[in-house]
Amino acid sequence: MPKVSHRSDTVPLSPFRKLIPLADAAKAKGRHVYHLNIGQPDIMTHPRAVERFRKLEWDILEYSPSNGIPSYREALTTYYARFGVDVTADQILVTTGGSEAILFFMLACLDPGDEIIVPEPFYANYNGYAHIADIRVVAITSHIEDGFSLPSPEAFARKITPRTKAIMITSPNNPTGACYSPEEFNTLAEIVKKHDLFLCADEVYREFAYAEGEPLQSILQLPGLEEHAIVIDSVSKRYSATGARVGALVCRNEAILAGVDRFAKLRLSPPGLGQMLSECMLENDEAYLAGVKDDYRNRRDTVYRRLQQMPGVFSYEPGGAFYCFARFPIDNSEDFCRWLLADFEYQGATVMLAPGPGFYATPGLGLDECRIAYVLNVDDLEKAMDCLEKALEVYPGRTTAAQQIASSGSARS
Template sequence: MPSISRKGQRMPASPIRKLTPFADKAKLDGKTVYHLNIGQPDIETPTGMIEAVKNIDFKVWAYTASEGTLSYRQQLAKYYNRNGYNITTDDIIVTTGGSEAISITFMTCLDAGDEVIVPEPFYANYNSFASQSDIVVKPILSHISNGFALPPISEFEKTITDKTRAIFICSPNNPTGYLYSRDEMETLKALVLKHDLYLFADEAYREFCYNDQEFVSPMHLDGLEDNVIIIDTMSKRYSACGARLGCIITKNRKFWETAIKFAQARLSVGLVEQIAGEAAIDTPDEYFDRVKAEYTARRNTVVNALNNMEGVFCPNPGGAFYVMAQLPIDNSDKFCQWMLEEFSYENQTVMMAPATGFYSTPGAGLNEVRLAYVLNNNDLAKAMVCLEEALKVYPGRVEAESVKPKLKAFCKA
């Protein structure tokens, strides 16, 4: 039998999707499964996007330009410039989702063996894209005790080597929901300029910042024009995950001229998706006001419920629609699988993502899970009751000292 590549063997499984067969079996057994494992919102996609697809009228379903259609990039430039990015259509490459934006960015900026520093926990697929490109992720641990704030710059300085090419951040963060402050962004600016590094910024959750907190992009900081690569997607912003439409934004011409070669190699992004994307940019602000209010209510439901459970601690996130929770368990992978295979409460159970898959440091995240508050409040409340009941009977419950008593004030929703 022919062998599998070493790269394929190294490729990590998704912590978000790897338990799907167990969830499917639970449903076949008649259980209701509350899916808090994946960032698939139940919020309705803007009507304008749906109508744009319904009203398509073309005779040939043709290729588009490798950088994206001009009309869609014009709309994107309009959106970003409303948000202070000061870009043109020539600063944009449209991609097949944020995933391809990350892959093209890695291939453009890093050679095999080069290093990218990422505060962890981080979006699990960063590891996957790094594995595909034979680059090395160097994690720097952030901590649940302070809500996963940016680690001290001294930790970055200790990690930088002659192979370091970039720092990769996500704000608001997936999986933690942490929103980097202006001071933290200024600190990163000074660091990347000092060491002449790229700063990759995943901004998939830009529109979802809570409690009137300010969203600060590296594009808002002067002097970083040649260092910043923005990675973005419409998946979460417009609740259009299936459209698979993202983009790269940069003012670095050498980067753009190189990245476009990778974009040309995959030919183009879908025409229908870009037609929908054009319509999305004209979505009224009221849509986002309603969505943010809904997510704020859902966040409060989940965070308050978690912090009222015995032995559980959950920081209150500043953005996105995820929380990381510390549970009194021995192993999050075992616990999440047990929830689907062996547990039910009133014929219900909860699917979560074990946090181990969001860390690169061995042993990190063993007592943490990520939950996506993407269901309606009624279902979220039921899921929280189910989780609380599960923790009472889980065979691997660990009665260890929690950070919860020390940090209760930090968690107020």
């Protein structure tokens, strides 16, 4: 019998989806599962855009240009201008979701065996794409105690080797919700210029930064990074349109754009209907986005408040996106998440979280941490937090320290 490739046997499993069979089994037994494990919002896809999209006339769903429909790319230049980013349509390449943009970046900018530095915890699929591209992720650890702020320049310097080609960040961050400050961005800019590296920023949660004041900074605003900066973008979370599968890679480096365009031509075309919908969503979207941002802020506040009230739980206030990474009084988050689905229920329901280790590259980290995606409405989040609080009271794998905290009635926040 022919053997499958080593690549397919060893590619990392998605921490968001590997527990799906257990969730399906729980549902088959009649339990309701509150899905806080994956970034699938329950917010309506931009309703007015959907209405416009349904009225579009077309007879043949043909290939779009490999770099995307021209009118959509032109519309994106206006969108980016809102954030002080001046780019042309030729500097935007439309992709099949942000996922393809990540893979295209890695394939175009790094050779097999090259290294990319990524602050951990990070979006777990970076590991998978790096595996496919045969490059090495070098993790630099950030910590929950300081809200997962960016590590120091000295910490980055210790990770740089002759094989280092790029640094990759996500801001606002998935899975932590951290938003990097202008000072942290300037530090990264100095590092990549000094060591002649690429800087790739996944900015798909750009609209969802909750601090008052100026919009979140983009690396495309940083001076002197014209040849270094690459932005990954997507409509999935912005407009609650995860199924549209429309993303973008944006940069000003002509060599990168030429390389990415070669890969884009090989896969022929990004999704045509998705681009048509995305262009509709760009029209008069500011009121919709403002409402969605307010909704997520309320959801963030709900989850943060409830976590603070749970004995033994350590958390922080996320600055953006719709994720919170929390430390729980448990011995193994993988076992805890499996137990929630297989053995626990409260008032006919349970909750599904994403175990922490899947977001780290360093072995042994995240064993007492989970990611919570606050993608459900506030009422459902309250019920999900009720489930989580009850589960932590009876979980057999509670740590000894957690049992002492629970018995004394004290809480850590």
